[in-house]
Amino acid sequence: QSALTQPASVSGSPGQSITISCTGTSSDVGGYNYVSWYQQHPGKAPKVMIYDVSNRPSGVSNRFSGSKSGNTASLTISGLQAEDEADYYCSSYTSSSTHWVFGGGTKLTVL
Amino acid sequence: EVQLLESGGGLVQPGGSLRLSCAASGFTFSTYAMTWVRQAPGKGLEWVSAISASSGSTYYADSVKGRFTISRDNSKNTLYLQMNSLRAEDTAVYYCANKVGTNRFDSWGQGTLVTVSS
Numbered sequence A: 001q002s003a004l005t006q007p008a009s010v011s012g013s014p015g016q017s018i019t020i021s022c023t024g025t026s027s028d029v030g031g032y033n034y035v036s037w038y039q040q041h042p043g044k045a046p047k048v049m050i051y052d053v054s055n056r057p058s059g060v061s062n063r064f065s066g067s068k069s070g071n072t073a074s075l076t077i078s079g080l081q082a083e084d085e086a087d088y089y090c091s092s093y094t095s096s097s098t099h100w101v102f103g104g105g106t107k108l109t110v111l
Numbered sequence B: 001e002v003q004l005l006e007s008g009g010g011l012v013q014p015g016g017s018l019r020l021s022c023a024a025s026g027f028t029f030s031t032y033a034m035t036w037v038r039q040a041p042g043k044g045l046e047w048v049s050a051i052s053a054s055s056g057s058t059y060y061a062d063s064v065k066g067r068f069t070i071s072r073d074n075s076k077n078t079l080y081l082q083m084n085s086l087r088a089e090d091t092a093v094y095y096c097a098n099k100v101g102t103n104r105f106d107s108w109g110q111g112t113l114v115t116v117s118s
Helices: none
Strands: A009-012 A018-023 A035-040 A047-050 A064-069 A072-077 A086-093 A100-102 A106-110 B003-007 B010-012 B018-025 B033-039 B045-051 B058-060 B068-073 B078-083 B092-100 B104-108 B112-116
Touching: A009 A018, A018 A035, A018 A086, A018 A106, A035 A064, A035 A072, A035 B104, A047 A064, A047 B104, A072 A086, A086 B045, A100 B045, B003 B092, B018 B033, B018 B092, B018 B112, B033 B068, B033 B078, B033 B104, B045 B068, B045 B078, B045 B092, B058 B068, B078 B092
Parallel strands: A009 A106, B010 B112
Antiparallel strands: A018 A072, A035 A047, A035 A086, A064 A072, A086 A100, A086 A106, B003 B018, B018 B078, B033 B045, B033 B092, B045 B058, B068 B078, B092 B104, B092 B112
16 A cells, blocks of 8 residues: 555546646654656656655646645646556655655556 | 666575665766656655765655665766665666756666565
């Protein structure tokens, strides 16, 4: 059981927007602005898409955005494209002895 | 271009040991904290361990504490993970990544597979 809770799957049609949620506690997501989101295509290494809740690394499309409310963080992808089909993982710093935790991952299907 | 290349994975019996290496290039290795993240077959990501730029601070997941040791050699631009008392549940692809700020795992290697089985 992962420390952060994500939906197992989401789907959307090309051009639409989707949102993936990531629910934690006040010891992780709710307590710090240190939430990151990673995209992973099959057989590939993860790639950071969002860090510190809402910041995009250089080179990441502005179709990707992040936010947080209370103990839940969200990743929104607008203008869905076929290449966005992948697994997405959230991560947060935590005050627990684990230090850093990931969500269980969400499989995004572009219909 | 940042490159991280893991090596040292393989098949090991339960209770055995293995040392993973991560060779870094394309950035000033000695100024970055580094981390190991693993992914069991068909499963999600799990943070394993991290080390500060100077090796002054090390961090471990509860699941590996006391069995795994992270270290680095800044003169060789290389990160290590010594894994002892390996268990079946340690079977995973192990990725190294450089850490920027508190929670940004920036560049990742391609991973190395560790299989613990008799």
